[in-house]
Amino acid sequence: MPLYLNDEQTMLRDTAKDFVADAAPVSHLRALRDANDPAGFSRDLWKQFAEMGFTGILIPEGDGGLGLGHVEAGVVLEEIGRNLSPSPFLTTAVAAVEALKGTAHAAQHFPGILTGETVAALAIDDGPKHRATVAMQAERAGNGFRLTGRKQFVTHGHVADLLIVAARTAGAAEEDDGITLFAVPRDAAKLDVTPERLADSSIAARMEFDGVEVDADAVIGEVDGGAANLKRLLAAGRTGAAAEMIGVGSGAMDMTVGYLKERKQFGVTIGSFQALQHRAAHLYSELEVARAATLKAQQLLDAGDERAVSAVSVAKAMTGLATTLAVQEGIQMHGGIGMTDEYDIGFYMKRARVLAEMFGDTNFHADALAKTAGY
Amino acid sequence: MTDLETFRSETRAWLEENCPPSMREPVRSEKDACWGGRDQSMLTPDQKLWMNRMAERGWTVPDWPKEYGGGGLSPAETKILREEMARIRARNPLNSFGISMLGPALLKYGTHEQKLEHLTKIARGEIRWCQGYSEPNAGSDLAGLQTSAEDKGDHFLVNGQKVWTSYADKADWIFCLVRTDKTTKQGGISFVLFDMASEGVSTKPILLISGYSPFCETFFDNVKVPKENLIGELNKGWDVAKYLLGHEREMISGMGLAGPGGNPLIEGAIATIGLDDQGRLADPLLRAELAMFEVRAKAFGAMSEKFIDELKAGQAHPAQPSMMKYYGTELNKARYELIMASGGSDALEWESDASSKGAKPRAWLRTKANSIEGGTSEVQLNIIAKRILDLPSA
Ligand SMILES: Cc1cc2nc3c(=O)[nH]c(=O)nc-3n(C[C@H](O)[C@H](O)[C@H](O)COP(=O)(O)OP(=O)(O)OC[C@H]3O[C@@H](n4cnc5c(N)ncnc54)[C@H](O)[C@@H]3O)c2cc1C
Numbered sequence: 129m130p131l132y133l134n135d136e137q138t139m140l141r142d143t144a145k146d147f148v149a150d151a152a153p154v155s156h157l158r159a160l161r162d163a164n165d166p167a168g169f170s171r172d173l174w175k176q177f178a179e180m181g182f183t184g185i186l187i188p189e190g191d192g193g194l195g196l197g198h199v200e201a202g203v204v205l206e207e208i209g210r211n212l213s214p215s216p217f218l219t220t221a222v223a224a225v226e227a228l229k230g231t232a233h234a235a236q237h238f239p240g241i242l243t244g245e246t247v248a249a250l251a252i253d254d255g256p257k258h259r260a261t262v263a264m265q266a267e268r269a270g271n272g273f274r275l276t277g278r279k280q281f282v283t284h285g286h287v288a289d290l291l292i293v294a295a296r297t298a299g300a301a302e303e304d305d306g307i308t309l310f311a312v313p314r315d316a317a318k319l320d321v322t323p324e325r326l327a328d329s330s331i332a333a334r335m336e337f338d339g340v341e342v343d344a345d346a347v348i349g350e351v352d353g354g355a356a357n358l359k360r361l362l363a364a365g366r367t368g369a370a371a372e373m374i375g376v377g378s379g380a381m382d383m384t385v386g387y388l389k390e391r392k393q394f395g396v397t398i399g400s401f402q403a404l405q406h407r408a409a410h411l412y413s414e415l416e417v418a419r420a421a422t423l424k425a426q427q428l429l430d431a432g433d434e435r436a437v438s439a440v441s442v443a444k445a446m447t448g449l450a451t452t453l454a455v456q457e458g459i460q461m462h463g464g465i466g467m468t469d470e471y472d473i474g475f476y477m478k479r480a481r482v483l484a485e486m487f488g489d490t491n492f493h494a495d496a497l498a499k500t501a502g503y
Numbered sequence: 504m505t506d507l508e509t510f511r512s513e514t515r516a517w518l519e520e521n522c523p524p525s526m527r528e529p530v531r532s533e534k535d536a537c538w539g540g541r542d543q544s545m546l547t548p549d550q551k552l553w554m555n556r557m558a559e560r561g562w563t564v565p566d567w568p569k570e571y572g573g574g575g576l577s578p579a580e581t582k583i584l585r586e587e588m589a590r591i592r593a594r595n596p597l598n599s600f601g602i603s604m605l606g607p608a609l610l611k612y613g614t615h616e617q618k619l620e621h622l623t624k625i626a627r628g629e630i631r632w633c634q635g636y637s638e639p640n641a642g643s644d645l646a647g648l649q650t651s652a653e654d655k656g657d658h659f660l661v662n663g664q665k666v667w668t669s670y671a672d673k674a675d676w677i678f679c680l681v682r683t684d685k686t687t688k689q690g691g692i693s694f695v696l697f698d699m700a701s702e703g704v705s706t707k708p709i710l711l712i713s714g715y716s717p718f719c720e721t722f723f724d725n726v727k728v729p730k731e732n733l734i735g736e737l738n739k740g741w742d743v744a745k746y747l748l749g750h751e752r753e754m755i756s757g758m759g760l761a762g763p764g765g766n767p768l769i770e771g772a773i774a775t776i777g778l779d780d781q782g783r784l785a786d787p788l789l790r791a792e793l794a795m796f797e798v799r800a801k802a803f804g805a806m807s808e809k810f811i812d813e814l815k816a817g818q819a820h821p822a823q824p825s826m827m828k829y830y831g832t833e834l835n836k837a838r839y840e841l842i843m844a845s846g847g848s849d850a851l852e853w854e855s856d857a858s859s860k861g862a863k864p865r866a867w868l869r870t871k872a873n874s875i876e877g878g879t880s881e882v883q884l885n886i887i888a889k890r891i892l893d894l895p896s897a
Contacts, residue, residue, distance in 0.1 A: 130812035130813075130815075130816065131805065131808050131809035131812045131813075132809060132812055132813055132816065132818060385892050385893075385894070388894060389893070389894065389895065396895075396897070397895050399894040399895050400894065400895045400896060400897045401897070402885070402888075402897070405884065405885065405888035405889075405892075405894050406881065406884040406885075406888065408888055408892055408894065409826075409829075409883075409884040409885075409887035409888045409891075409892065410829075410884065412826065412887055412891060412892060413826045413829055413830045413887065416806060416826060417799070417802045417803050417805075417806045417830060418802060420802065420803075420805040420806035420808070420809040420810075421801070421802035421805045421806070423805070423809065424805035424808070424809075438801070439801075439805075442798055442801040442802050442805070443802075445798040446798050446799065446801075446802035449795075449798070449799075490795075490798070491791075493798070494791070494794035494795050494797070494798050495794060497794055497797055497798065497801070498783075498784075498790060498793065498794040498797070499782075499783075501766060501769050501797070502769070502773070502782070503769055503772065503773055503778065503782075503783065503784045503790060503793070
């Protein structure tokens with residue numbers, strides 16, 4: 129498969145580009161933030177995503193979806209990133225769908241995702257840094273389980289209709305065996321949900337599970353055998369976050385290059401200064417390389433290739449590097465105006481930081497590559 | 504089996520049978536690679552065997568047309584051949600400026616006769632080429648070149664000096680930029696080919712920091728160049744030159760990629776530094792640097808694949824080779840800094856057996872030229888800024 133978008137994927141991109149830029153440009157995020165919107169995103173917009181068919185991209189055709197792949201999901205995510213559109217697309221239509229695929233929960237939750245009724249959130253991080261470990265305990269109790277522990281960085285967790293929770297039914301924190309995924313209702317008793325606004329004005333919840341009781345049928349997939357589903361969720365989430373970051377980085381770069389062509393100092397446009405040209409050209413190179421790494425990961429995931437695991441880490445780490453550079457150079461080259469809230473470039477910096485942290489940052493994934501390579 | 508699967512299994516079997524074991528070890532230095540040429544005594548028997556066997560199938564230039572000595576393979580077949588060669592770590596059968604630079608330019612701008620004459624000899628490794636572009640006062644500002652070619656009816660009379668001409672002293676022929684009109688800059692340059700054995704050509708090697716002297720000063724004193732050796736139109740050589748530079752940049756950009764199989768960088772670091780009781784490299788800061796380098800190197804691997812796929816489909820931006828060249832060469836320099844840091848004092852030995860005659864330090868020093876040759880990094884950044892990002896000129 130050649131490493132560029134085919135005709136159908138290009139068409140989808142054009143559709144997504146127009147739709148997202150129209151329905152949820154950066155001003156949409158600004159309006160939600162200024163209104164201190166308690167949800168952090170628009171349910172109406174989510175329904176429109178569903179009407180466009182986007183929420184069904186990764187849902188199999190047999191379940192009523194489009195049965196497409198990570199390349200196509202990434203096409204939509206890139207536009208979400210470019211416009212900084214607040215949306216549960218990544219957590220719900222990408223990561224959660226992958227976790228639920230082929231399980232009994234698919235029939236229950238896919239219809240809602242397809243119509244834009246359901247928003248899913250992922251309770252997978254036990255601490256402030258994403259780790260490849262699950263420590264939270266789930267003890268057997270009655271005909272079900274009792275969950276105890278805490279999770280954080282649960283994006284949209286305060287309004288989600290479905291929480292996917294990773295807990296441990298056996299084994300030690302770093303083991304694969306003994307992980308179980310649960311579908312938990314957000315209003316479950318003894319579940320304390322505290323929404324916190326993040327730097328990018330999105331909302332993520334801290335969650336305290338104080339013996340939350342769930343039935344046996346809350347188990348997604350197999351008891352003790354959740355690692356496989358969790359890995360699918362993470363691979364999808366990481367690749368998706370990389371695609372969204374490419375959008376954020378490209379959006380920031382486009383703004384910056386545009387500014388270089390328009391701002392005049394010393395009687396010339398600042399874009400004619402070679403010092404700035406070289407930095408812009410370097411940035412372009414980093415982003416192109418990150419984009420290629422992301423497409424490679426998407427294609428390998430779609431092909432079910434075992435090399436996908438490493439490729440996903442490369443993509444997440446590389447987009448972290450490139451996009452961080454894009455937003456940093458973005459503010460610097462805008463000069464003082466880049467520091468103002470009124471100008472949009474700062475929004476890009478904030479979103480890039482959040483996405484860089486989500487599902488493991490650059491260091492986490494570089495470390496994973498090193499371990500795989502045996503050093 | 505699909506045709507491509509059949510092609511793969513047949514290719515695999517053929518390579519298994521025909522690639523000598525000594526040609527399945529990494530090339531240690533430029534000297535160790537096979538460059539072909541009139542003087543075949545410079546080749547080892549295995550190099551010669553491997554080159555000839557591959558040339559017989561047209562596989563030294565697998566995607567060139569068969570009539571010009573190529574293999575006539577499709578892009579997909581070429582990719583398979585490369586993958587299968589990488590699988591057994593087979594060396595390039597033939598390294599040549601003819602293949603990577605002149606060939607593509609001749610395919611585009613040469614007449615049928617010129618192609619028949621020169622391409623077939625390139626494909627068989629019979630003629631070794633060198634590139635006569637740079638002059639003492641025309642480096643980055645290449646179009647400022649002064650070497651002149653006077654029209655003498657049936658031939659040009661060439662006078663002037665080139666510099667940094669790689670392997671000029673070992674090459675059989677030169678592709679050369681000459682000035683045929685002094686009144687304009689870019690519009691007065693022509694692209695000619697001539698035999699380095701012609702009367703009036705002399706070369707003088709220049710010693711490099713790596714201890715090798717692969718490049719030369721080259722002097723032309725009333726050299727007669729037959730008119731049929733003009734490529735493209737008179738005074739339109741700049742177009743040919745730029746097209747060729749695009750291919751040169753493409754070739755140099757491949758240097759940022761790790762060789763086939765394994766990962767010598769990591770293996771080298773583990774061998775000298777060792778692992779701690781948690782299985783991590785016993786130098787945590789170097790481990791972090793290596794891991795971060797690997798992220799970029801692997802991502803660049805994907806970029807290279809994407810770039811080649813886009814080129815084949817005619818989708819690449821014409822200035823994209825500049826990006827590849829810039830990124831690939833800076834990456835390769837970074838790789839060799841890490842190789843030296845991993846190797847410790849072993850990597851510093853200049854002549855010992857343990858260091859294969861100083862292969863590492865020499866290669867490390869050689870990589871510093873990657874961001875100079877074929878146009879410097881600064882020049883590539885200028886091109887990206889102006890032609891891709893469309894930033895204004897000063
Ligand atoms: C190993 C090696 C092999 C080579 N082989 C060949 C060969 O086979 N044939 C051949 O013809 N040539 C060859 N070259 C020459 C090579 O193409 C030139 O060295 C190169 O183009 C740079 O020219 P220069 O050395 O004159 O440097 P200069 O042009 O003098 O540059 C000096 C410095 O100034 C910077 N600079 C120049 N102009 C600008 C600008 N506009 N903006 C910003 N910075 C600028 C450069 O980037 C560089 O850092 C080879 C060079 C090397 C190192």
